[in-house]
Amino acid sequence: MQVRPIRSPTLGPLLLTAALALAACARPGPEQRLRESLQALQAAVEERDADALEGALAEDFIGPGGLDRAGARRLAQASxxxxRHVGVSLGPADVRxxxxxxxxxxxxxxxxxSGRLPDAARLYAVRTGWREVEGEWRLVSAEWTPRS
Known part of the structure; x- marks a missing residue:
């Protein structure tokens, strides 16, 4: 029994479309990767991981009052x-x-x-700037304002 190739004028474009769709599914888009970076930053704070927090910041990070990358790490370490327990709850993110x-x-x-119940809580309005470098999003700026 001999197997003959299928010849169809519509099969080629169909296979190409399927291959492109699979390739697109293989890697999340920029917004999804950015949201994942934001979630990783949130997890770093909740896990009290200053190394991971610093790793999410760009070398040229700038925050309120000239806060730089090293200063942000020190601020986190002090907190x-x-x-002993740190919690972060984020509202819906407006991504541009x-x-x-x-x-x-x-x-x-x-x-x-210091225990299961918080001793302190505060709500902030936050605006952040991000830059994608080699497929990784890095936080380059952050501003936060206490909300009533």
């Missing part, structure tokens, strides 16, 4: 020393992509305490 840069705004509720 981790003060509170602009090529390899993005702006993400959201509200964040931060809690800290």
């Amino acid at each position: 981790f020393l003060r509170y 992509l602009r090529g390899d840069r993005a702006e993400v705004s959201f509200t964040a509720a931060l809690t800290g305490g």
Whole structure:
């Protein structure tokens, strides 16, 4: 029995479309990767992991009052020393992509305490700037304002 190739004028484009669809599914798009980076940053804070937090920041990170990358790490470490349990709850993120840069705004509720119940809680309006470098999103700027 001899197997003959299937010849169809529509099969080629169909296979090409299927291959492209599979390739697109293989790697999340820029917005999805950015949201994953934001979730990883949230997890780093909740896990009290200053190394992971610093790793999410760009070398040229800038925050309020000229806070740089090293200063952000020290600020996080001070909070981790003060509170044994740290919680972060993020509101819906408004993502605006602009090529390899993005702006993400959201509200964040931060809690800290020595036991299961928080000793302190605060709500912030947060605006962040991100840059994609070699497929990885890095936080380049952050501003936060306490909300009533």
